[in-house]
Amino acid sequence: MMIKRITVRRIVDKLVASLALLSVIIAIIPLAGVIIFVTSKGLPAINLEIFTSLPRPPDEIGGGIGNAIQGTLILIGLASMVGLPIGVLSGIYLAEYGNNRFGSLVRFIADTLSGVPSIIMGLFAYVVVVLATRSFSAISGGIALGIMMIPVITRTTEESIKLVPNTIREASMALGVRRWKTIVLIVVSAARSGIITGIMLSIARIAGETAPLLFTAFGSDLWATGLNQPISALPLVIYRYAISPYASWQAQAWGAAFILVSMVLILNIGVRLIARGKYRR
Amino acid sequence: MSMFPHTFLFGKIKPKRARKSLIGDSVFKNLTAIFALSVLVLALAIFYELYSRSQLSINEFGLDFLTGVEWDPVDQIFGALPFIYGTVTSSIIALIIAVPISLGIATYLSELAPKRLRSPLSFMVELLAAVPSVVYGLWGLFVMVPWIRDVLQPFLESTLGFLPFFQGPKFGIGMLSGGVILAIMIIPTISAVSREVMLAVPDTQREAAFALGATRWETIKTAVLRYAATGIFGAIMLGLGRALGETMAVIMVIGNRPQISLSFFEPAYTMSGVIASEYIEATQDLYLSSLIEIGLLLFIVTLMMNIIARLLVWRTMRKFRGAKE
Numbered sequence: 047m048m049i050k051r052i053t054v055r056r057i058v059d060k061l062v063a064s065l066a067l068l069s070v071i072i073a074i075i076p077l078a079g080v081i082i083f084v085t086s087k088g089l090p091a092i093n094l095e096i097f098t099s100l101p102r103p104p105d106e107i108g109g110g111i112g113n114a115i116q117g118t119l120i121l122i123g124l125a126s127m128v129g130l131p132i133g134v135l136s137g138i139y140l141a142e143y144g145n146n147r148f149g150s151l152v153r154f155i156a157d158t159l160s161g162v163p164s165i166i167m168g169l170f171a172y173v174v175v176v177l178a179t180r181s182f183s184a185i186s187g188g189i190a191l192g193i194m195m196i197p198v199i200t201r202t203t204e205e206s207i208k209l210v211p212n213t214i215r216e217a218s219m220a221l222g223v224r225r226w227k228t229i230v231l232i233v234v235s236a237a238r239s240g241i242i243t244g245i246m247l248s249i250a251r252i253a254g255e256t257a258p259l260l261f262t263a264f265g266s267d268l269w270a271t272g273l274n275q276p277i278s279a280l281p282l283v284i285y286r287y288a289i290s291p292y293a294s295w296q297a298q299a300w301g302a303a304f305i306l307v308s309m310v311l312i313l314n315i316g317v318r319l320i321a322r323g324k325y326r327r
Numbered sequence: 328m329s330m331f332p333h334t335f336l337f338g339k340i341k342p343k344r345a346r347k348s349l350i351g352d353s354v355f356k357n358l359t360a361i362f363a364l365s366v367l368v369l370a371l372a373i374f375y376e377l378y379s380r381s382q383l384s385i386n387e388f389g390l391d392f393l394t395g396v397e398w399d400p401v402d403q404i405f406g407a408l409p410f411i412y413g414t415v416t417s418s419i420i421a422l423i424i425a426v427p428i429s430l431g432i433a434t435y436l437s438e439l440a441p442k443r444l445r446s447p448l449s450f451m452v453e454l455l456a457a458v459p460s461v462v463y464g465l466w467g468l469f470v471m472v473p474w475i476r477d478v479l480q481p482f483l484e485s486t487l488g489f490l491p492f493f494q495g496p497k498f499g500i501g502m503l504s505g506g507v508i509l510a511i512m513i514i515p516t517i518s519a520v521s522r523e524v525m526l527a528v529p530d531t532q533r534e535a536a537f538a539l540g541a542t543r544w545e546t547i548k549t550a551v552l553r554y555a556a557t558g559i560f561g562a563i564m565l566g567l568g569r570a571l572g573e574t575m576a577v578i579m580v581i582g583n584r585p586q587i588s589l590s591f592f593e594p595a596y597t598m599s600g601v602i603a604s605e606y607i608e609a610t611q612d613l614y615l616s617s618l619i620e621i622g623l624l625l626f627i628v629t630l631m632m633n634i635i636a637r638l639l640v641w642r643t644m645r646k647f648r649g650a651k652e
Contacts, residue, residue, distance in 0.1 A: 254459020
């Protein structure tokens with residue numbers, strides 16, 4: 047009787063362990079599926095022309111998405127101009143002075159903001175910028191994406207500054223360096239790689255955002271002419287081409303997806319490799 | 328400073344310099360505080376802007392907006408129930424699929440996996456979250472939807488077809504596809520946060536269970552899962568928050584038809600979906616205002632979800648920290 051119960055318990059144990067392993071495998075299937083299909087369908091569409099030329103009508107052969115690549119880079123630049131200063135400085139505040147109620151509140155709101163759907167940020171930028179200027183523009187898209195960068199950068203900056211040992215601060219202040227100079231010159235510089243990791247991850251996150259760009263950057267078939275004009279972006283092109291009925295456009299959607307996924311994965315894996323040497327868990 | 332008399336002496340020799348540096352300190356502190364404050368202002372500004380822009384629709388329809396089933400831009404009648412139904416139902420389908428799988432992943436990665444595999448496997452699951460949602464949409468549309476149409480839907484109809492959920496035309500595109508793609512997208516969130524909560528359970532808990540002769544599963548069940556339940560619930564809420572607001576992947580596979588149908592095979596429409604695809608046609612003020620009100624609802628709901636979820640996770644983690652000390 048006792049022996050049998052032990053056997054049953056062991057079988058249940060093994061069963062649960064294999065179910066848990068099965069869950070991991072099930073989760074990795076879509077990841078593998080996305081990477082396999084994006085590569086196998088996207089790679090054939092990759093050639094020099096796709097990087098350098100403008101979109102063509104669906105019935106013409108050739109054409110490219112050069113303007114979308116250019117647009118995505120411009121949007122990342124604009125977003126960084128919004129997200130970097132606010133994110134890094136708020137992060138410094140939270141790490142160095144934020145041990146109070148106000149600090150906890152900011153921390154909490156930053157965390158909750160990172161869970162707000164991206165389309166809401168787009169709607170906000172639409173209402174505040176697009177309706178006010180009466181034009182879709184690269185700037186409004188950059189603002190929407192920049193807002194999305196803030197919570198990520200704030201929290202990673204805070205975390206990496208907190209990792210800097212106090213002895214470094216004390217050594218600097220013992221030499222007579224003022225606190226703010228200590229923070230700017232010594233602490234931030236010691237936390238540099240962690241802060242850069244956060245920035246790169248936030249760029250990887252916004253590079254693929256589509257929803258906030260639909261009603262801000264809007265998309266365009268031309269090269270970017272000005273920051274107050276609509277601008278194209280890789281995710282927008284993937285969306286428009288994917289839902290179009292034309293095979294030639296759908297093929298280019300896979301090509302664009304291949305370029306975008308490569309960018310995002312390289313950023314993520316790169317950050318991982320850099321961080322590995324520093325903070326091995 | 329009065330503890331060190333010499334600072335008075337030297338302070339008097341170079342008073343200007345000392346004051347300047349002190350000013351530098353307070354200027355820097357206040358500067359960073361202003362930027363920190365801007366995060367709060369931003370959250371309030373988002374709420375205020377969405378709220379004031381949806382006034383027109385709030386005044387026109389009141390609470391009927393939430394229960395109205397008609398969405399008719401021509402007659403200027405806007406009721407958001409079909410979208411609320413689409414968002415909630417597709418998110419529930421996603422949770423039903425994603426929760427058991429995520430808990431399995433979290434259990435495996437925190438309790439069962441060989442030490443060497445834990446870190447690379449966790450990273451692969453986290454990579455699932457890094458793939459842009461429009462790419463999931465593209466893959467969903469051309470790879471997953473045909474599979475659902477040809478394999479999953481016939482299978483569900485033949486086994487569970489007596490339920491109203493699994494009857495109807497098999498297009499592939501529809502509520503079921505929306506739920507499945509959402510499940511794929513929220514698995515990383517739920518499993519990563521659950522894993523963190525489970526890792527925070529003190530080892531003494533596990534040791535006590537093992538010492539009483541429990542198997543690994545019994546240990547996990549009684550000492551880890553029960554102990555971490557609140558935090559895991561928080562992780563599920565975070566996943567739900569993400570599912571409710573997800574836009575692009577769902578828009579590409581759910582069919583975008585504003586209807587309330589019990590069948591999961593039928594097309595549906597989500598709140599974020601209607602904002603994303605109809606903003607361009609919304610030239611009349613009332614139409615635009617109605618779309619923004621849907622955005623406001625989405626903002627409030629996801630904010631609540633996140634606040635509750637963070638509080639739950641935070642409370643669990645704090646409990647463990649107390650137990651460890």
